[in-house]
Amino acid sequence: MVLKERNFTEQDCHLYIISLVSKMPNLFCQMVKKMILILLTVIIITYCIHPGRFAHYYTFIKEEDMVHELEESPLAQKLSETSGLPLCPWHILNESSYSLLYPKKNVTQCDLNELSVKLDIKLGGTWKPSNCVSRFDVAIVVPYRNRQTQLEIFLLYMHSFLQKQMINYRILIIEQVEKKDFNRAKLLNIGYIEALKLFPYHCFIFHDVDLIPQKQNNIYACTHQPRHMSSSLNTFRYNLPYRGLFGGAVAILKSQFELVNGFSNMFFGWGGEDDDFQSRINHKGLSICRFSPRVSRYVMLTHSKELPSETRFSNLLAGKNRYDVDGINTLVYTVRNSTFKPLYTWILVDI
Ligand code: NGS
Numbered sequence: 001m002v003l004k005e006r007n008f009t010e011q012d013c014h015l016y017i018i019s020l021v022s023k024m025p026n027l028f029c030q031m032v033k034k035m036i037l038i039l040l041t042v043i044i045i046t047y048c049i050h051p052g053r054f055a056h057y058y059t060f061i062k063e064e065d066m067v068h069e070l071e072e073s074p075l076a077q078k079l080s081e082t083s084g085l086p087l088c089p090w091h092i093l094n095e096s097s098y099s100l101l102y103p104k105k106n107v108t109q110c111d112l113n114e115l116s117v118k119l120d121i122k123l124g125g126t127w128k129p130s131n132c133v134s135r136f137d138v139a140i141v142v143p144y145r146n147r148q149t150q151l152e153i154f155l156l157y158m159h160s161f162l163q164k165q166m167i168n169y170r171i172l173i174i175e176q177v178e179k180k181d182f183n184r185a186k187l188l189n190i191g192y193i194e195a196l197k198l199f200p201y202h203c204f205i206f207h208d209v210d211l212i213p214q215k216q217n218n219i220y221a222c223t224h225q226p227r228h229m230s231s232s233l234n235t236f237r238y239n240l241p242y243r244g245l246f247g248g249a250v251a252i253l254k255s256q257f258e259l260v261n262g263f264s265n266m267f268f269g270w271g272g273e274d275d276d277f278q279s280r281i282n283h284k285g286l287s288i289c290r291f292s293p294r295v296s297r298y299v300m301l302t303h304s305k306e307l308p309s310e311t312r313f314s315n316l317l318a319g320k321n322r323y324d325v326d327g328i329n330t331l332v333y334t335v336r337n338s339t340f341k342p343l344y345t346w347i348l349v350d351i
Pocket residue numbers: 051247248270271272273274275308312313316
């Protein structure tokens with residue numbers, strides 16, 4: 001009886017082992033299937049909720065070629081001859097170290113008050129090198145409303161950043177009065193017109209107040225083609241979310257801005273105006289360029305995300321027929337205040 005029982009158990013055990021081994025490939029397959037499913041779900045969720053998503057590879061100007069791509073001011077050479085001062089050197093472009101710059105976040109009033117004296121900034125937030133003639137005359141136009149803390153961080157950081165690049169620049173803050181939804185594009189058009197009343201700038205940089213350039217060799221000057229400057233942004237994990245992105249910080253020559261008739265004035269609320277601008281540029285046969293992701297690194301100062309405008313897509317579609325009849329040639333606005341502040345030119349507008 002005992003022997004019978006032992007025989008049975010052994011046989012049973014063998015059978016069990018054989019059945020387990022025969023099921024193994026099946027179990028393994030099921031496990032792999034489950035893992036793939038989980039991985040796919042994670043990828044889809046990440047893609048949907050994170051705007052940085054995955055890298056869109058793009059062609060860019062190599063660091064050693066940047067110098068050949070820059071557009072010098074038509075005034076520079078002549079000014080150098082008449083003043084006897086040499087043109088400023090290019091050394092900043094060779095500053096291609098890996099070190100990244102960061103802004104000071106807790107800016108005090110004292111920091112700001114000291115800045116204009118320390119950096120010799122002229123009233124209206126303008127500066128130019130004193131011992132050489134700058135190769136670039138640039139208006140930095142910043143659309144603005146209700147971002148006081150960011151503005152202070154931006155100003156403290158940008159003045160010394162730009163001065164190291166030896167640029168003849170002015171920072172213009174174009175503030176929209178309350179009432180309507182924010183119209184970033186229209187404010188940029190206004191900044192363009194107002195800047196030209198002060199100086200014949202040949203190059204314009206349209207810049208969000210929450211963006212801080214991290215590489216000193218990301219030169220704030222125009223290239224032969226309009227340039228998307230902030231293509232490597234921390235909030236996008238230093239990736240480009242889509243190839244046509246032309247927002248944040250962009251540089252464009254005066255002649256090119258005239259050619260594309262500036263921005264559309266019709267985009268109220270968040271989103272789309274930069275995409276429309278990019279289409280305008282392509283429509284006129286220009287193409288956007290970028291510096292390398294290593295050079296174009298930016299950090300975005302934190303703030304709550306704006307609610308996207310509901311009309312942005314329909315506006316974008318309709319925009320295609322409006323390039324020549326909506327832009328700087330149809331710009332209407334009222335200046336409510338215009339003041340040369342110590343660190344910037346402030347223009348308050350009703351649009
Ligand atoms: C696109 C917007 C652009 C915007 C870009 C990045 O979806 O205006 O996201 O925005 N286009 C439309 O909405 C049609 S960001 O995440 O940097 O705030 O610039």
